[in-house]
Amino acid sequence: MRRLLPKKTYIRNFLIIGILFTIIILLFSYLLRQQYANQAYDDVNHLMEIKTTSVSQSFEYQLDHLRAYALTIYQDPEIFNWLMSEDGDPLVMSSALKSVSKFMSLQSFIDSTYLVNMKLEKVIHSRDGIHTFTDFMDQDMLDQLQHHPPSTLRFFNHTNKTGSYLALIAPAYYSKVASQGYIVILLDKSLLEKYLLQNLNDSTTSIMVLDGDQNVILGGSDDLDVKQLITQNAQVNDNNRYLIHSHAFNIEDWKLYSTVKVKDISKNIDKIMFRMYGMCFFLLLILSALTYWNSRRQFMPISQLAGQIRKTVATGAANAEQSSNSEFAIIKTGVDHMVKTMEEMNSMIRNHQEVVKNEVLRQWLLQGTYNNAIQELGNGNVSQLLAGNIRLAVIRINRFQSFSERYAYASRKLLLYAMGNIAGETLGNQGFVTENVDLGSDHLVILIGGGTADQNPAPALEEARLAIDKWLHIQVTAAVSHQTAIDENMRSLYDRVCDLTLLRFFETEEKVYVEGDLGDYLPERQWDLDESRIQKLIQAVRKSQKEQVREQLDLIFGQLQSLPYSECQFQLKLLFFYIVKAFNKVMGEQEQGGVDLLLQKFDTLMDVRDWLDNQFMRLIDNVAQSHTASNRKEELAAEIFDYVKRHLHDPMLTLESIADYLVLSVSYVRLVFKETYLITLSGFIHQERLEQAKQLLVSTDWPVLDIAERSGFQSKTTFFTSFKKYTGLTPNQFREQNSNTGTDF
Numbered sequence: 001m002r003r004l005l006p007k008k009t010y011i012r013n014f015l016i017i018g019i020l021f022t023i024i025i026l027l028f029s030y031l032l033r034q035q036y037a038n039q040a041y042d043d044v045n046h047l048m049e050i051k052t053t054s055v056s057q058s059f060e061y062q063l064d065h066l067r068a069y070a071l072t073i074y075q076d077p078e079i080f081n082w083l084m085s086e087d088g089d090p091l092v093m094s095s096a097l098k099s100v101s102k103f104m105s106l107q108s109f110i111d112s113t114y115l116v117n118m119k120l121e122k123v124i125h126s127r128d129g130i131h132t133f134t135d136f137m138d139q140d141m142l143d144q145l146q147h148h149p150p151s152t153l154r155f156f157n158h159t160n161k162t163g164s165y166l167a168l169i170a171p172a173y174y175s176k177v178a179s180q181g182y183i184v185i186l187l188d189k190s191l192l193e194k195y196l197l198q199n200l201n202d203s204t205t206s207i208m209v210l211d212g213d214q215n216v217i218l219g220g221s222d223d224l225d226v227k228q229l230i231t232q233n234a235q236v237n238d239n240n241r242y243l244i245h246s247h248a249f250n251i252e253d254w255k256l257y258s259t260v261k262v263k264d265i266s267k268n269i270d271k272i273m274f275r276m277y278g279m280c281f282f283l284l285l286i287l288s289a290l291t292y293w294n295s296r297r298q299f300m301p302i303s304q305l306a307g308q309i310r311k312t313v314a315t316g317a318a319n320a321e322q323s324s325n326s327e328f329a330i331i332k333t334g335v336d337h338m339v340k341t342m343e344e345m346n347s348m349i350r351n352h353q354e355v356v357k358n359e360v361l362r363q364w365l366l367q368g369t370y371n372n373a374i375q376e377l378g379n380g381n382v383s384q385l386l387a388g389n390i391r392l393a394v395i396r397i398n399r400f401q402s403f404s405e406r407y408a409y410a411s412r413k414l415l416l417y418a419m420g421n422i423a424g425e426t427l428g429n430q431g432f433v434t435e436n437v438d439l440g441s442d443h444l445v446i447l448i449g450g451g452t453a454d455q456n457p458a459p460a461l462e463e464a465r466l467a468i469d470k471w472l473h474i475q476v477t478a479a480v481s482h483q484t485a486i487d488e489n490m491r492s493l494y495d496r497v498c499d500l501t502l503l504r505f506f507e508t509e510e511k512v513y514v515e516g517d518l519g520d521y522l523p524e525r526q527w528d529l530d531e532s533r534i535q536k537l538i539q540a541v542r543k544s545q546k547e548q549v550r551e552q553l554d555l556i557f558g559q560l561q562s563l564p565y566s567e568c569q570f571q572l573k574l575l576f577f578y579i580v581k582a583f584n585k586v587m588g589e590q591e592q593g594g595v596d597l598l599l600q601k602f603d604t605l606m607d608v609r610d611w612l613d614n615q616f617m618r619l620i621d622n623v624a625q626s627h628t629a630s631n632r633k634e635e636l637a638a639e640i641f642d643y644v645k646r647h648l649h650d651p652m653l654t655l656e657s658i659a660d661y662l663v664l665s666v667s668y669v670r671l672v673f674k675e676t677y678l679i680t681l682s683g684f685i686h687q688e689r690l691e692q693a694k695q696l697l698v699s700t701d702w703p704v705l706d707i708a709e710r711s712g713f714q715s716k717t718t719f720f721t722s723f724k725k726y727t728g729l730t731p732n733q734f735r736e737q738n739s740n741t742g743t744d745f
Contacts (some may be wrong), residue, residue, distance in 0.1 A: 014295040018288050025280050027492055041243070041262070046257050048205075049245050056208060056256040057197045063252070066109065066187065070170040073103050074183045085180025088120050089683045095132060100126050109191050112166060112517035114138070114184035117144055137161055145169070145182055154605055155187075157217055163188060163486065166217065171641060193218055197256075197565045203262050212253040245550065302327050309334035331531040355380060363710060365445060366650035367493030384433045385449035389483040392493050393446040393461055395419060395468070396501040398475040399582075400442040400662055409639040416444050419468050419476070432457055440639075440646040441661055442584075444500065445494065448480070458512040465512065477504045479513040482657055508594045530559070534575065538582045542656070544620045544665060547643045550613060557609040572599060572608065582660075584618065608729070623665055636662070637676035640669060644685055648692060651714045655681060690726045691711065697735040704731045 072081060082096030090093060100113050104126050115124035121133040123142075127495050133142055138160045150169045158167035165186040194635045197207045197219050206249035208219030241262040303480045306327040312334075360373050374386070397403050407415065420436030421448055427572040433450035448457050461478045468476055479500035481493055533556055556575070560568050576595050647653045658681070659666040674682040693711040696702060702710075708719035708731075724733050 011295075014288075014292045017141065017291050021284060021287050021291070021727060025284050029280050031278055032276065033269070035718060037266070037269050037275070040265060043259055044265055045243050045245075048260055052207075052245040052256060052258040054202060055258070056249070058079055059192075059209070059256065062109075062196055063155060063249075066107070066155075066168065066185070067170075069107055070168050070183055070185050073100065073113070073185075074170050076103070078181070082115060082124065083117055083462050086119055093122075093124065094394070097124050097129065100124060103612070104519070104679070107185050108194075110240070111186045111188040112349060112681075113186070114141065115181065115183060116142070117181045118145070119180045141184060145184075148218050149182075157211070157215070157310075158186065168193065169720065178684050189218055192634040205258070207258045209254050209256050217254060291457065299366070302331065304449050306330040347485075348415060357435075358437065361435060361447065362646060363438070363649040365437055365490050365494050366647060367709060368489040368494075370487045370490075371710075372702070372709075378527050382435055385435055385447060386486055387449065390483055390504075391457060391481050392490070392497050393423075393445065393448055393457065393478060394462075394494075394497045394501055395423060395465070396443040396477045396479075396498070396584075398477055398504070403474070404444075404663075409635055409642075412437070415472060418472060419474070420444055420446070422467050422471065423461070423464040426467060427457060427460045429461040431455070433458065438646070440643045443498065452601075454488065458514060459605040461512045464714075465510070477510075477513075479503075482515055499581065502577065502580050502584055504577065530556075534578050538579070541583070541616050541619060542665070544618060544624065546617060549620075551614075553609055553613055557605060560605060568605065587638075591668045623663065633672050634676055637672050640681065641677070642685075644681075644688065648685070648688055649710060649712050651709075651712050653685065685712075686722065687726075690723060693719070693723060693731070694727070694734065697731055700736045707731070 050672065059225060065580040074083075076099050078092070078095040078099045082092050085092050086552075087451055096115055100115055104110055113126040117123075121130045123136045125131060125136075129135075136142060138159060141158065148346060153168070153170060155166050155168050158165050166189055167187070168185045170183045170185075199211070201715050206647075209217040211217055218383060224258035245258045246255050310330055310726065341460055346682070364370070364374050404412065407642060416438050420438070423444070424434045425639040426438060427448060431451050432448050432455075435447045437447065439445060451457065461480055465476055465478050468474055479497050481497050484493055492624045496515065500515065500518060501696075503513050504510075526741055533552055537549060537552035537556065539551060559573060575597055599608065602611065614744070639662070643658060643661060644653070647657075651723075651734075655666050655669065659669045663670060673679075673733065676683065679687070693707055693713075696707045696710065701709070704719075705716055711719070712720070723734070727734055
């Protein structure tokens, strides 16, 4: 079979796609025809059901009207006198004939009327005049009146020399009216069929009325075997199928049937489908032409690519597929060889001690707990660092927004690496042992160990800060903690030192901040302002809600107006600290010698409020402008990707924290990531945490609870529920199953 296919890839691709298009279009046309036919039958069936009910009700109503009309004729004084006459008075007879003629002119369905006087044995015919019983032409009717008078006021089928009619005799026996005369009304069947049954008696549709013995009263056609049609329930034979609906009358023992010949409906459907087949064939020709053009344009370079791979990449990976001389087989072999090589390189990188060390230290900072992995690391290449108490230092880049706009993401990573080298060399010259941890943000974390018990690393950090400014032209702020035991909560310590770097906003001189400075600048005093309003203000700025920002500012400063001057100034400092902490990457642009000098520029409290309002509005506008003017979405998405990878262990990682780091709105961050990687950012974080948990379950013997914590899950319940939904197995079941199969992650 493979030998029959052309060797050229684009021709083979064209033939395969052409055959596929043909099969799909034929199958689609067939299914469409079936759907269309079923819908057409259902619609016709529904319409016939409605029509049957409507016609039967209209017809029955007209019959009731004709019964009432017959009784009206009978009760006419002149006609009633004639019917009860015993002497055959000519004047009475003449008056009765005139009256019946008048009634005849008022009802178009009545063909003729008989006024029968049984005692005089005479009949007044509305058309022929007066007859005796002997010379009256409708002897069958006289015989029925003499021997079988009607017991009920019902219509019946009657045939005489002039044709077939629908007859009615009044009065009926059950009326208990003593009468020696009758009125016989003969109705024109053709008019009833035309106007009441709405029946054109064509070959497609037919409406007919049958009595209890399945005899035709009205309607029908000569070529339709009615009894056989009704008996076999809508199917006479394989070639003639009918849709049948019926409706029973209330008084007469009749039923109204409506029939539609399905074969005629199918003819109309087939005509439409033949046109559709023609359009599908025309579409197939267009698609074939486009497929050939696109296949030739897209796949001709494959032959050249296969030739290059044969000469270079795949020379050392020859296999049975190459012997078939298939271009795709050659390319597959080359790609498999390259993927295998990349996987080997990736495995080597992941197993490298430096990468493992950085990953464990990053996890230690973000989760804060001292665990077995860190203890094993302490027995290795960072044993000097973890031999005793350590200090934690943070070097934060000032004016990070300008820094981000000036350098691309890859360049920023290199600069942070250079900053770490400078700081490490400077501290090393003073006898300290250091390890740098890059968390992918606006700062660098340095773990400091070694040195003497009373040796302070702050001077060395000041020297490093100046060296960074000199060699890299980057202004930074440094802060360092006291000596801390390695089993203390590193996350709490890390957060405190990060807050220390924000004190630069309160100070005019450059220095390395220590933990004692936080109490000097912000002593523990009562926080008079409503902290929830501060958080609402910050959230309103992040969501770009300008009216909410102004509303919260008015509430906060309204509360400040009620405080004494000294207390108001202190509360303003606390307010500025919270704002700078939330927006330090952009508020740093406004640093002009500390908060005290800044507050001296304002004459009134409302001036401070207006200044903050202006800063927030500018910040919101800048974020909006960055959304519309951004032309580096792929780079931004890669930065988000890397940030998530570095903070995957952090249970506090949220979309808001990522957006805050990038100084963008949450919605825009989500949009950029989804457009680039075709997955939601929250879904990606969740997926990566579960994939890391899967890897740890198979590659380590750590307890499940530790693995959940190291994968960034805040609770065991959340981890178990998410893992079961993701893999279909519990963590223990997954570990046991993959340990038995030897799966390599």
